[in-house]
Amino acid sequence: MSVHQVTVSAPVNIAVVKYWGKRDTALLLPTNSSLSLTLSQDDLRSTTTVRIDPKFEADRLWLNGKEEDVTSNKRMVNVVRELRALRKSLQDADSALPVIDSWRMHVCSENNFPTAAGLASSASGFAALTFGIAQALDIAERIPRAQLSRLARLGSGSACRSLFGGFVAWNMGSAADGNDSVAEQVADESHWADMEALILVASDARKDTPSTAGMQLTVETSALLQSRIKDVVPKRMEEMRAAIAAKDYDAFAELTMKDSNQFHAVCLDTFPPISYMNDVSRAVVHLITSYNALFTQPGAAGGPKKGYRAAYTFDAGPNAVLYVRREHVAEVLAIVNAVFPVPTTDREAYLGRAAQYVGKEDVAGVASLVKKIGMAPFAAGSLRRIISTSVGDGPRVLGWGAENSLLGENGLPKTTA
């Protein structure tokens, strides 16, 4: 075979113990461990086709239909170089393996969610890239997945978590070369099968501080970050692992919300301060807090309250991700829709797959809850859309050769922007 071509997809992940701050900005080594849930690629994914071909003259990269200067993207260069080096070491050890590490490659990648959705695409993007190149070089199944996770980390820190499905911990590690700073699967996607996610995409005209710059400003200027790193996260990681192992939603929900709050607290303690949450985000927090309060009772001494129905978490932007058990999704969605009315036009695009839950709720019960919560409805358009999804698997091979390929026979993208 003189050409190796593969098309893969990789998932988005949303952390419940947040990554914010690097101790090494070249190797992308974090100041604390983190833990995320991998979201289903049926709903959100980066798709990447990689072709290596002895006839190609140079590496080329297209992202969302637009060619990028591959040499100026240092992180991309690092990932590709390391993958080729891995291939070479395998070739050197086994003369039966064809010598393909020197072949140039064409990489074409796209996200099925618009950047305007406000979802970070670097994690799924670099996971797909790393997984795709590793498959094209025929090394993905010859090395531990943790190795691929390490390489994806060199592209984008949180990408290392998107190499696994289910519940994924990124252990910060301690080695200077970062070899132990990799993700591991805490539980697979079937472990807690009724865990769903609702993403409330908030409208926001303000341009956010990019997370790469923002997190280092926090490392440099926040007086409180060190306390989070040393005093809070190590314990929280253990508690979150235990909550997931036990499928203890109350513990999971409370830890998730507290960690989101604290991430945004250290952003605010940065100088100049960074604010990712806006008034719509604050209203979602208030809504979920008030809703949960209708059901929760004090837990055992020191433990979380009992009876949580929804847990919010916010990444570096105003969008809320709600982790909700399937039995409560219809109710949570109905309550969200009561405060953030579904637009009468574009209803289908706004709700997407969430439409399946509309009409499934106890309408009288929801009306009573909404009345108790007592929030005035926001103007239509405060939310831009709702994405309903679940916990899903790790990267997938979608096909070899022409199957599902983003590249045409000529090795160029089938579609360009």
Add this chain to the structure above:
Amino acid sequence: MSVHQVTVSAPVNIAVVKYWGKRDTALLLPTNSSLSLTLSQDDLRSTTTVRIDPKFEADRLWLNGKEEDVTSNKRMVNVVRELRALRKSLQDADSALPVIDSWRMHVCSENNFPTAAGLASSASGFAALTFGIAQALDIAERIPRAQLSRLARLGSGSACRSLFGGFVAWNMGSAADGNDSVAEQVADESHWADMEALILVASDARKDTPSTAGMQLTVETSALLQSRIKDVVPKRMEEMRAAIAAKDYDAFAELTMKDSNQFHAVCLDTFPPISYMNDVSRAVVHLITSYNALFTQPGAAGGPKKGYRAAYTFDAGPNAVLYVRREHVAEVLAIVNAVFPVPTTDREAYLGRAAQYVGKEDVAGVASLVKKIGMAPFAAGSLRRIISTSVGDGPRVLGWGAENSLLGENGLPKTTA
């Protein structure tokens, strides 16, 4: 003399190192020291008339024209009891002093700023109450001012700082009975005479978490508060005292903004989280940050940047207080007005005394700055009004007997709500 009647006023104070959290909720002892600037009573004040009269049958209290149940207000009862005990101890020691500690009192208090202005009135209110009763009992000049500060603290923690003019530190103290938890004047109002304040009153429909409840929730649930208390505030207090002593505006401004940010950070790290700042507050932060960035240069290693023009601080609400040197007030106000347009109606009420600065700015210079800052103007009404004021003196006696009295000859309020 068979009746003692006095009318006093007391000022508002706005902290630059924030008080948030009590270590003793009965004695109102704080978890950390704080430091504030006393604002001029020419602009913002609580006025209180106190009459003690052997013919009165009971203590009575009117706040802003409405009678309050004085016995149900524990903090008020505590302050009055302690002041009477002080009077009694002075009488016991000096038989020449008339015995008046048992006389009942009528107290009438009002603020010259509407509660709707979003300014905390408890500090100036309890300072005026304490100072007024102490004057009526003729003890105010017989005991150290620190003693009165301690008593005001029993009414409302931050009231202890309103017993002094200028720059005032509230030392947290360490005694179990709180006797050393009192305010002291760091510098009087003439020390840094060109320090002005602009209060940007933000519109906000949301009801804020009361600070009394909010701060204890932070003490109970914030994992980061302990780091603020132990690692940050002690050093910051020293740095702030030094900045004030040296009239070092750069250091003052940076410390002020950092401490405001951190106060709101620990609010957000509370569970459930507390958000006092809204999108208008965030925009003010962005505006001042961008404006300062046009002038600031890195300072000496570890020190603040040089060239700050304005410093923001936010209390437990969305209003911004900007501390600005007089030479820059017109420019700062013009830039604020560019982003938050002055309403065409009610212009006088909106600007108040700030109107004196309008037209004094370098119009072309401001236009150039606004262009560089690049923020789109907000809708009119995003700010409700602007209050221009300066650093001012401590409580004042406004008159004895009928002079300036809020009580009529019959001992009842002249005006009721």
